[in-house]
Amino acid sequence: MSELLAKTLRSSTFRQALAAILIFGAVVVGLFAYVFWATTNYVLDHSTRATETEMGELRDVFVTKGRDALIAALSQKASVPASKSNVYLLADPSFAPVAGNLAGWPPSAKTSVGWVEFRMRNGAPLLGAVAATLPDGSHLLVGRDIAELDRFTEKIKAAFVFSLAFIFALAVFASVAVTRRTVGRIEAVNATSRAIMQCGLGQRIPLRGTHDEWDELAANLNRSLDRIEELMEQVKQVSDNVAHDLRTPLARMRGRLEKAYHGEREAARDQSVIGEAIIELDGVLRMFASLTRISQIEANEGSTPLRPVNLFAIANEVVELFDAAAEESGVHLKVIGDPDVVAMGDRDLLFDAVANLVDNAVKHGRPKGQVSVEVKKSDGDSVVSVADDGPGIPLSEHQHVFERFYRLERSRQSPGNGLGLSLVAAVARLHGARVELIDKAPGLVVRLKLQQSGELRPFSSEGAG
Template sequence: MTETLARGDRLLVGRDISDLDGFTAQIRAAGLAVIVLIFVLAAVASIGVTRRTVGRIESINATSRAIMRSGLDQRIPLRGSHDEWDRVAENLNLMLDRIETLMGEVKQASDNVAHDLRTPLTRMRGRLEKAYHAPRGSETDAALIGDTIADLDAVLGMFASITRISEIESRARKGAFRTVNLVEVAGEVVELYDAAAEQDATRLRLAGEADVPVTGDRDLLFDAIANLVDNAIKHGRAGGRVTVTCHNVEGGAVMSVADDGPGIPAEQHDRVFKRFYRLEQSRYTPGNGLGLSLVAAVAHLHGARIELADNAPGLLFRLSFPAPAVGAQGG
């Protein structure tokens, strides 16, 4: 800083800043040290994360190899860290649980198919062998051939039911959806099974409202209700009653079939919808264990909720349908 004095002299005032240069040098050195430290820490963290990631991947690979060698009973271990790798392991374990369940269902279905097909095929073979060795007689031959055809029809019907269920589950039938009066469909089913109910002295009746609209495939709904009524008559109490009820509820419609038979144990409510699954007491009654599977497929296609409840005594089977689609065509 300079200043001119009264006599013309100039005063110059200054300050030595060499200490400031030293401070700047220290700041530069510290900055370089921090940068080096950051790189070192980043390298250490990178190595740690890489080793941890590789370790978790190797754990998953080891479990996968164990599963391929010994079966689906192995699971990926969790470390309790609740991080992304633990979540991945949990999801993979859930997927393995689901696969194991599906494989068990496939095995159960295969066992049931083998059990259900063995009896009619054995009967057919026995009849044909008897016809082969016995003297020819028109009436005897006709009876044997008729019984064999009946058994073959039963086997073919089983495979037709499987194909039909697969077709329904693939949602290939939604093009036939129309607004349908559920009461009319249920009434046709009750009329069809009235004679079968009378043979067992069962009282079959239709109750509820007169107009219960739903959006769906009329033929599939008929098949589903028919299977429910058929099951109620077959497995209900002889001389009992079966009631089919249709009524409107807020946001949709409900159709129920109730009987006063022995019912189904609560722990088996979910199992009865599996293909070929039959209760032990039903093993020796006519049927192939596909009726409720078809009902479940039709309900799923129509967005309906299935409920099984104790009718005290007996079983109450309820289908809850959503409200009819706006603009659906009548049928």
């Protein structure tokens, strides 16, 4: 816990949260201070104006009716119960009291003109008054009890101090609470990362079921780990399959060459051995060429420019390319569909993908059977379908046939290296296309669906029974 708290206090999130709350608190305190200042000034200004008005009335009494009339007016005002919170004092030029309800002239008012605040003694109510000098040298003071305003001001000051302390405490608490949650989630990611480095890719970041941005991040990281684990498994599988598929041809080549090496030289036999070795090496080179081609396609994912291409023209060229091989096998190969179907894509890569589908259909379809390439539009997609009437692919194998070097048991004795559909999947992934395998019973349809616009969607391969 102490380590987590230390990380929390060192966290930039803590500092940012604390700064944000303090700024907010400063704004609130500033607004509060303005309201306090405006309120007290309004009340004080109202009292000042009322007192100055009353002072003016009493001065007029002195000027128009004389000193005695002023004394009578002060006595009358002081005797009214509603005015008991008001103070009045008439003093001679030496500040000695003459009339009024104030015991003596306040010292602070002797040198002040206008509004003055004072207390007659310690602990006495706060008074506010206006002082003036009359034409005969006498001094007149008119004021009122402003203790309520004083108490209001003290309460506001206390509330102000309390608010500052509360906002600061809230800022610290909220910053620590928010940061500890953030640091806790980050620490979970770090702990999983350390576990992965120590124990392998089997670890996953725990989800808390809050469905917030942290759970979303954890889910995305877990999906990334799943993908990395899948890719690592594919790399391992490819390595194993490459080693397995190379062992047999290389062993055969070595055996033939060793036999020819220890035998007597015969031109015809040596030429036959060399020819068979060349055929074996060509197969190996084709395998590496296919792997290199798939890697190049995957490396260019997202950077290959897509342009409008005519899928019917591509299908026609593929059929013409394989027409001779199909005729040799007794397979009837044809292209059907809409000549005006266009999709966004790379022409050469789409040609390779369709060519691999046709090659698989001719090789693995029914001898002397039918293979058709259909081009059409469907639900806003441009579709190329390659159909044969052979034995098809079991539904349980549909997802596996796109893996590199994966071959069905019945196909292991036929030529090939199990990379054709992997290349098709790589091209489909580059184009954001969908690949569907549909059993015709008998026969198989492989359908490649491309978008007619340039917006890519996530690649998916689907199988249907």
